[in-house]
Amino acid sequence: MPTYAISDVHGHSQQLRNALATVPLEDPSTRLVFLGDYIDRGPDSLGVLELVRQTQHEHPDQVTALAGNHDLWFLDWLDADDDELTWVMSDIDLVTVKSLLDPTDLARALGHDDPTSDASDLDGPTMNAGIKTAMQARHAELIAWMRSLPLIHETDTHVFVHAGIDEWAGDLWRHGTPEHVFTEKFPATTGPMLIGKRIVAGHVRTNMLHGDPGTNTVFADEGHIYIDGSVETTGRLNVLRIQDDGTWSEHSVGLG
Numbered sequence: 001m002p003t004y005a006i007s008d009v010h011g012h013s014q015q016l017r018n019a020l021a022t023v024p025l026e027d028p029s030t031r032l033v034f035l036g037d038y039i040d041r042g043p044d045s046l047g048v049l050e051l052v053r054q055t056q057h058e059h060p061d062q063v064t065a066l067a068g069n070h071d072l073w074f075l076d077w078l079d080a081d082d083d084e085l086t087w088v089m090s091d092i093d094l095v096t097v098k099s100l101l102d103p104t105d106l107a108r109a110l111g112h113d114d115p116t117s118d119a120s121d122l123d124g125p126t127m128n129a130g131i132k133t134a135m136q137a138r139h140a141e142l143i144a145w146m147r148s149l150p151l152i153h154e155t156d157t158h159v160f161v162h163a164g165i166d167e168w169a170g171d172l173w174r175h176g177t178p179e180h181v182f183t184e185k186f187p188a189t190t191g192p193m194l195i196g197k198r199i200v201a202g203h204v205r206t207n208m209l210h211g212d213p214g215t216n217t218v219f220a221d222e223g224h225i226y227i228d229g230s231v232e233t234t235g236r237l238n239v240l241r242i243q244d245d246g247t248w249s250e251h252s253v254g255l256g
Contacts, residue, residue, distance in 0.1 A: 005160060005240040007035035007202025008068070008228040009052075011099065012237070016051055017239045019253040025059050032059075033153050035202040036068025036162035036183065039233040040091070045099040046139075049223025053145050066205065067149035068162040069183040073145060077138065080130040094118060100135055109134045151182040157246055159195070161202035167194040167223075194221035200240065202228040218250040 009016050024030050034052050039045035044105050056063040072097075077087035081192045091097055098106060103115030110120035111129035120127050136143060136158040152174075153160040164185035169176030173195055174218040209219040218238050229238040229252060236254040 001029045001031060001034065003031040003155065003158070003242045005033045005035060005200055005227060006237060007043070007162070007241070008037040008231065009034075009048045009237065010037055010040055010070070010232050011045040011048055011096065012231045012235075013042075013044040013047030013051060014255055015231055015235065015237045016048055018255070019158070019239050020055060020239055022053070022251065022253060025055070025062055028063060032063045033200075034063070035160060035200070035227070036066045036149070037070045037202065038068070039074055039099075040070045040096050043095060043099065045096045047099070049142055049146070053142065059148050064153045064160070065150055066145070066153060066162055071146055071149065071246040072183055075143070076144065078132055082125040082132070082226065083193065085124050085128055088128055088131060092111060092203055095130060097135075100132070100139060105134045105138065106131070146194045150233060153180065156196070156197075158198050158200050158242065160200045162201060164189055164197075165201065167199070170195060189224065190221050190228060191223055192221075195218055198223055198225060198246070200225045200227070201244070204228060205230045206216065206238070217252070218248075 007017055023032050025032065038048045038052055056065050073087055076082065086095065107113055107115045107117065110127060111122040149162065159165065162174050162183045164181060165173045166177040166181060167173065167189055186204060188208065188209060204226055206219040206226050207213050207216050207230060209226055216234050218240055219226045225240060225248065227238045227240050230234055233236050236252045239251050239253055240248060242248045
């Protein structure tokens, strides 16, 4: 029963399609865990969300999708007061907003009728409210699905999580880990296994753990496997495959 893991897709839907082509979900023994961060940075956040959701829908007993910090930040922004502009202001060139809204809906949210223009004469909170209202009207089911995503997935031998856990809590890690640590833990913990299971995570770019900006392969030590290959700069996703005996392999998937 091999288990595959993919993390930090960040709006790169074609790389995700190519990665999924390497995961044999037609075999009912195959398991796949998505580790979160489906949105932001790349050009097609909507495509990634829809593909992850569709894959989970088609293989409900085989596929688990977890939430990452970027996914939760987006949901927090939707729920926040309209004068909370942090998320939308950090969306450079509105790349994620443009993925989720067609040009006509976005223009109306910006207070005009020109789908070729990103300009707006509206004040920040009014513009923000318009964008959020349009998103929630257009993607109610998708947003509800995002809200349902768990933060951890546990097997007999591994804990899958977006960022990490409080390993020093030992057997009490499930209750001792603050919720934000599951999706935002930084820096990454490395070293021996402390909870009796190996941790599989994304979030921290593996080149930081390798100590080499040019090395984006999976990083593994005795207690951890980190797989974020910086797709937004490398154009490639790491696909991790774990065997029942704990041995693992990887391959890197790009646009080709």
